[in-house]
Amino acid sequence: MRTFRMGGVHPADKKISQNAQIEKLPIPKMVYISMGQHLGAPAAPCVQVGDKVKVGQLIGTPTGFVSAPVHSSVSGTVKSIGMVNDLAKRPVNTITIEVEGDEWVDTIDRTDTIVRDITLDQKQIVERIKECGVVGLGGATFPTNVKLSPPPTAKPTCVIINGAECEPYLTSDYRVMMEMPEQVLIGGTILMKALGVNKCYVGIEENKPEAIKKLSALAPKYPGVEIVPLKKKYPQGGEKQLIDAVIGKKVPSMGLPVDTGAVVQNVGTAFAVYEAVQKNKPLFEGIMTVTGDCAKTQRNFVHRVGTPLSFIMEYSGGIPENAAKIISGGPMMGKAVSNIDAPTLKGTSSILYLTSAQTERKPESNCIRCGKCVAACPMGLEPYLLNKLGRASRMDELEEHHVYDCIECGCCSFTCPAYIPLLDTIRLSKAAVMKIMKSRPKK
Amino acid sequence: MNTIIFTIATLAILGLLLAIVLYIVAQKFKVEEDPRIDTVESLMPGANCGGCGKAGCRAFAEAAVKEGVGSLFCPVGGNAVMQKVAEALGQTVEEKAPQVAVLRCSGSCDKRKKTSVYEGISTCASVAALYGGETDCAFGCLGKGDCEAACQFGAIKVNPETGLPEVDEEKCTACGACVKACPKQLLELRNKGPKGRRIWVACRNKDKGAPARKACLAACIGCGKCAKECAFGAITVENNLAYIDFTKCRMCRKCVAACPTGAIHEVNFPPRPAAASATKPVAPAAQAAPVQKPASPVAEEVKKEIPVQKQ
Numbered sequence: 001m002r003t004f005r006m007g008g009v010h011p012a013d014k015k016i017s018q019n020a021q022i023e024k025l026p027i028p029k030m031v032y033i034s035m036g037q038h039l040g041a042p043a044a045p046c047v048q049v050g051d052k053v054k055v056g057q058l059i060g061t062p063t064g065f066v067s068a069p070v071h072s073s074v075s076g077t078v079k080s081i082g083m084v085n086d087l088a089k090r091p092v093n094t095i096t097i098e099v100e101g102d103e104w105v106d107t108i109d110r111t112d113t114i115v116r117d118i119t120l121d122q123k124q125i126v127e128r129i130k131e132c133g134v135v136g137l138g139g140a141t142f143p144t145n146v147k148l149s150p151p152p153t154a155k156p157t158c159v160i161i162n163g164a165e166c167e168p169y170l171t172s173d174y175r176v177m178m179e180m181p182e183q184v185l186i187g188g189t190i191l192m193k194a195l196g197v198n199k200c201y202v203g204i205e206e207n208k209p210e211a212i213k214k215l216s217a218l219a220p221k222y223p224g225v226e227i228v229p230l231k232k233k234y235p236q237g238g239e240k241q242l243i244d245a246v247i248g249k250k251v252p253s254m255g256l257p258v259d260t261g262a263v264v265q266n267v268g269t270a271f272a273v274y275e276a277v278q279k280n281k282p283l284f285e286g287i288m289t290v291t292g293d294c295a296k297t298q299r300n301f302v303h304r305v306g307t308p309l310s311f312i313m314e315y316s317g318g319i320p321e322n323a324a325k326i327i328s329g330g331p332m333m334g335k336a337v338s339n340i341d342a343p344t345l346k347g348t349s350s351i352l353y354l355t356s357a358q359t360e361r362k363p364e365s366n367c368i369r370c371g372k373c374v375a376a377c378p379m380g381l382e383p384y385l386l387n388k389l390g391r392a393s394r395m396d397e398l399e400e401h402h403v404y405d406c407i408e409c410g411c412c413s414f415t416c417p418a419y420i421p422l423l424d425t426i427r428l429s430k431a432a433v434m435k436i437m438k439s440r441p442k443k
Numbered sequence: 444m445n446t447i448i449f450t451i452a453t454l455a456i457l458g459l460l461l462a463i464v465l466y467i468v469a470q471k472f473k474v475e476e477d478p479r480i481d482t483v484e485s486l487m488p489g490a491n492c493g494g495c496g497k498a499g500c501r502a503f504a505e506a507a508v509k510e511g512v513g514s515l516f517c518p519v520g521g522n523a524v525m526q527k528v529a530e531a532l533g534q535t536v537e538e539k540a541p542q543v544a545v546l547r548c549s550g551s552c553d554k555r556k557k558t559s560v561y562e563g564i565s566t567c568a569s570v571a572a573l574y575g576g577e578t579d580c581a582f583g584c585l586g587k588g589d590c591e592a593a594c595q596f597g598a599i600k601v602n603p604e605t606g607l608p609e610v611d612e613e614k615c616t617a618c619g620a621c622v623k624a625c626p627k628q629l630l631e632l633r634n635k636g637p638k639g640r641r642i643w644v645a646c647r648n649k650d651k652g653a654p655a656r657k658a659c660l661a662a663c664i665g666c667g668k669c670a671k672e673c674a675f676g677a678i679t680v681e682n683n684l685a686y687i688d689f690t691k692c693r694m695c696r697k698c699v700a701a702c703p704t705g706a707i708h709e710v711n712f713p714p715r716p717a718a719a720s721a722t723k724p725v726a727p728a729a730q731a732a733p734v735q736k737p738a739s740p741v742a743e744e745v746k747k748e749i750p751v752q753k754q
Contacts, residue, residue, distance in 0.1 A: 431572060
């Protein structure tokens with residue numbers, strides 16, 4: 001069984017919500033639709049306060065090449081446009097809509113029938129994906145159409161659908177593969193057509209045998225699609241690691257993943273691409289997990305973008321009394337939620353409750369040069385060294401030691417027996433070094 | 444005996460030859476340097492803090508000789524050093540008002556409740572990179588002391604009781620290192636003011652009134668009362684936040700009294716006369732405000748000079 005070659009760790013699986021079917025979350029009374037739901041320039045609101053909007057109507061237009069449009073997830077009246085704090089309490093331009101009924105835009109195909117024939121051509125597909133505001137749902141929310149328009153120097157050879165879901169606890173991708181397997185494969189086929197390639201791999205970790213079985217049974221119907229079972233290892237879902245695991249090629253330092261010929265898309269994105277291209281449905285719904293050892297219920301939901309997290313928490317039984325930390329995303333790379341009234345985004349993949357025992361940071365002791373972090377780093381960096389250089393602000397040496405290659409997966413901190421907050425310092429020095437590198441005049 | 448003579452002679456000749464070679468090389472590859480650079484450098488304070496925008500005192504001296512002193516200013520040495528430098532170079536400089544760093548946040552622990560606990564490494568930069576901070580105010584001081592660490596002069600200390608840094612204005616040289624270190628841009632260099640008196644809005648919260656007030660009792664709520672009160676047009680309110688232009692402020696202190704939340708701070712002023720404060724209640728926070736130590740014991744003499752304001 002394949003896996004990436006360098007580093008990696010084995011955190012406990014904890015896929016306790018994997019058997020919970022995806023349920024439709026009720027629509028709240030108010031939704032808060034953020035204009036910054038994707039990587040790149042935030043969208044600009046194109047509606048006025050007091051306007052009536054329908055489900056799927058365009059409410060934010062992209063403001064640059066790396067940017068994505070935003071669509072309304074509900075029908076109702078625009079109440080206000082202004083700054084609303086996100087889950088990290090940072091103000092983001094947000095459109096607040098008061099919900100009235102559930103009236104959809106006519107152009108969306110709301111039937112359950114699976115549309116298998118792809119009628120659009122290559123250019124139209126990319127254009128449709130762009131119009132529908134599809135972004136990468138694996139975590140980075142990079143606009144999908146940008147990934148499908150590689151620079152002319154790059155020659156894509158295959159699509160890799162990322163079904164690794166290597167983060168503990170998360171099960172939304174698994175549920176998508178279990179409940180919408182054909183849609184994911186059609187999405188993969190659409191992506192192949194959009195890139196003009198004829199190979200599509202679906203990488204799934206071995207801890208999801210049901211999904212591997214299900215997709216393998218369906219794959220022969222879709223020419224070019226191959227299911228690749230992968231050995232369980234974190235961070236296999238990282239773009240660079242997945243490329244290495246599936247086709248055995250390394251993304252060069254400072255290079256683009258497409259330099260290896262592979263374009264990676266998450267299973268959630270493949271499903272969103274299917275819905276956009278075949279059903280003409282913009283991306284305004286997301287699939288997320290509510291889980292945790294102390295969680296009152298283990299659930300998987302399809303939510304309307306802009307639903308307050310507190311609404312979802314209440315609907316799924318409330319915040320457990322012994323929860324010490326709430327995380328949006330996985331326990332390894334997710335973000336701590338400090339504002340529970342923050343709305344969901346396109347890329348919101350989970351609400352995870354952790355107890356104080358799980359989140360406790362033990363007191364830091366001295367580095368004993370055991371080299372565990374070096375062995376664990378999937379990018380081949382030396383975290384203990386970067387930590388030391390970072391604390392001394394030695395920017396030139398940090399650059400020499402490729403701090404910018406860090407993917408912030410947290411393997412080093414996870415594995416450190418001295419509990420040194422390696423990732424904390426490396427993340428800071430990486431940001432500082434990248435700032436210096438960007439400020440240099442281009443050659 | 445001969446051996447000793449030969450040895451001495453050989454070494455002496457060798458030494459002489461090498462000295463000649465060294466002399467020729469030194470003449471051939473001599474770097475011409477303006478001697479004035481050394482003169483100017485000797486006049487500098489030698490803190491090498493970078494507050495002037497140059498890499499250090501030597502770089503400052505080179506720039507002063509090359510480009511003139513007009514556009515340069517050494518915040519550590521101040522006007523005295525600039526005067527000497529200008530004299531040495533035969534130029535003139537304008538006097539600059541001495542400046543000091545002030546903190547634009549009044550969210551002490553009792554006014555700004557903690558709503559979350561941060562467990563990562565103890566630097567403001569790290570907190571700011573992850574989220575809005577432990578309180579509900581996304582603009583306020585994070586209290587981890589990046590400014591304290593950046594200050595080479597020991598002028599900033601985080602007070603564990605208030606959770607806010609305090610600037611010792613006698614030690615502060617206005618080099619601007621703390622201004623650069625603060626990820627929330629809470630420190631500002633402002634004119635020291637006559638007798639060290641100055642007034643500033645100690646808040647950066649751009650939220651609307653209600654959420655700002657909910658997050659912090661001492662927040663500027665953008666009500667604009669201070670701007671209306673100001674007779675000199677020194678106060679502007681933008682994005683729900685007031686700002687006092689120190690070049691226009693005439694130190695009348697009316698805005699301090701008008702502020703409903705005590706977000707406007709005053710330092711080194713004499714205590715307000717009892718009569719005035721009876722008719723015009725002063726916000727309680729304003730009296731407790733002086734976060735900074737007074738520069739000098741001027742309070743006594745000030746009392747005689749300043750006419751008591753009568754209503």
